[in-house]
Amino acid sequence: xxxxRFARPSSLMMMAKVKETTGIVGxxxxxxxxxxxxxxxxxxxxEIQRVPEDEGYRKAVESFTRHRLSxxxxxxxxxxxxxxxxxxxxxxxxxxxxxxxxLIDKMIEWDPWGVPDDYECExxxxxxxxxxxxPLHRPGPLPEEFYKTLEAVMxxxxxxxxxxxxxxxxxxxxxx
Amino acid sequence: MDNQFIFKYSWETLPKKWVKKMERSEHGxxxxxxxxxxxxxxxxxxxxxxxxxxxxIDICGVDHPSRKRRFEVDYNLLSxxxxxxxxxxxxxxxxxxxxxxxxxxxxxGRWEREVWDMFGVSSINHPDLRRISTDYGFEGHPLRKDLxxxxxxxxxxxxPEKHVVSEPIEMTQEFRYFDxxxxxxxxxxx
Numbered sequence: 001x002x003x004x005r006f007a008r009p010s011s012l013m014m015m016a017k018v019k020e021t022t023g024i025v026g027x028x029x030x031x032x033x034x035x036x037x038x039x040x041x042x043x044x045x046x047e048i049q050r051v052p053e054d055e056g057y058r059k060a061v062e063s064f065t066r067h068r069l070s071x072x073x074x075x076x077x078x079x080x081x082x083x084x085x086x087x088x089x090x091x092x093x094x095x096x097x098x099x100x101x102x103l104i105d106k107m108i109e110w111d112p113w114g115v116p117d118d119y120e121c122e123x124x125x126x127x128x129x130x131x132x133x134x135p136l137h138r139p140g141p142l143p144e145e146f147y148k149t150l151e152a153v154m155x156x157x158x159x160x161x162x163x164x165x166x167x168x169x170x171x172x173x174x175x176x
Numbered sequence: 177m178d179n180q181f182i183f184k185y186s187w188e189t190l191p192k193k194w195v196k197k198m199e200r201s202e203h204g205x206x207x208x209x210x211x212x213x214x215x216x217x218x219x220x221x222x223x224x225x226x227x228x229x230x231x232x233i234d235i236c237g238v239d240h241p242s243r244k245r246r247f248e249v250d251y252n253l254l255s256x257x258x259x260x261x262x263x264x265x266x267x268x269x270x271x272x273x274x275x276x277x278x279x280x281x282x283x284x285g286r287w288e289r290e291v292w293d294m295f296g297v298s299s300i301n302h303p304d305l306r307r308i309s310t311d312y313g314f315e316g317h318p319l320r321k322d323l324x325x326x327x328x329x330x331x332x333x334x335x336p337e338k339h340v341v342s343e344p345i346e347m348t349q350e351f352r353y354f355d356x357x358x359x360x361x362x363x364x365x366x
Contacts, residue, residue: 056188064225088257096225103223110216112191119192122208126201136202139259142181146226150181153188 017079022091033078033090040097041069047104052113056153061100063152067145068093086143180205182260186227190220206263214251214266215275221253221262222280228257232277235287237295241321245269247297251277268297276302294319313342326351 019029030036044065051058068085075081078090087093130136183205187198194217197208209217221229233252240246245267253262268274276299278285289308292298296317298305307314311331316323329342 055191057191060185060189060226096228099223099228100225103220106216106219106223107191112193112216115192121192121195122197124197124199124201126199126203128201128203130202137259137261139182142258146181146185149226150185150188153185 017077019078022089024089024091027089027091027095030091030094033094034072034076034081036094037072037081037090037097038069040094040101041065041072044097044101044104045069047101050108051104055113057107060149060153061104064145064149065100067148085145087145182227182255182258183262186221186224186262189224189226190217204261204263206265208265208267210266212275214249214264215277215280217264218251218253218277219280221255221264226258227255227262229253229255229262231256232281232284232287233261235277235284235291237291237297237319239295239319239321243267245272247295249274249291249297270296273298273300275300278303293317296320324351 018031022029044061048058048061048065051061068087071084072081075084081093082089085093087096180200183200187195187200194209194213195207196210199206199208207217218229218232221227231254233254234250235252236250238248238250240248247268247270249266249268251264251266253264254260255262266274274297276284276288278288278299285302285304286308288299288302289305292302292305293307293309294317310318316328318327326345326347328345330345331340331342333339334341
């Protein structure tokens, strides 16, 4: 075991840091994460062509898949990919990409596209204020590309008022 | 304000055919759908990258006797990745069967058994649909509004026969109805 370790050229160890563990139980480290991700994203982009154009789903998937693919192709290192995307670890990204592929398959099988003519949807916007003593649910900041995807889906109607500039982290949502 | 983004995103992204009514409020966001759609809607919410809803918190039923489709089945879901909760509601009557959601969320098996036991709303293709909270041989569905509070049978241990027998209920006192609208004694003279 030790012989093999010394025989390996040391330059390889200096180029990329080897990930020890993901820190999540049941999720193993994937050493060639970047290649796997690029492969999955390319597959996603070809699969999503089967969804009809003009669907919000297709716009959203294309938007974030392209963004993630470009980041993966630019950066060599798994660490810089993680930092730039801000979407969690590369293993989680792989899981998300695999799930998205499964979902596209299922959506094509179910074929729920198009809105029937007599479609009516009741939209209830309940702005009743919550009493002050009730702890309000305040999730953490979302990754930046989420807003870009939201904007792509809504066709650029998202105006600057809705985008938040800096993440608001109130004391109640600090969780360990 | 922040927690509404995920809901708004999911509203734009999911196929509109599945959703009959959407409610966005600080008290809880919810979608209302038809009986054959919960499986598809929940699979979408579970697998899609920006709505990773991997945890199902609860499935409960509500009985609204005045409506035609009297039962309402309520799926409470949580996304641990984006820290957001969402509620999906379906309505059904006594004979309609709801699509099962056990395959994306395995723990749901018991909740669906509970809904079946308490209300009588069954699921199609459920792997194991049997009673879970009521007694063996109990007839009826307890949480329906037409089953009285004390039920129809009472059980007692019968010493001569040496086993538990169930008999029609015998109440020594009539069921008292407390009208809490007014603290004064209710009198009919006016």
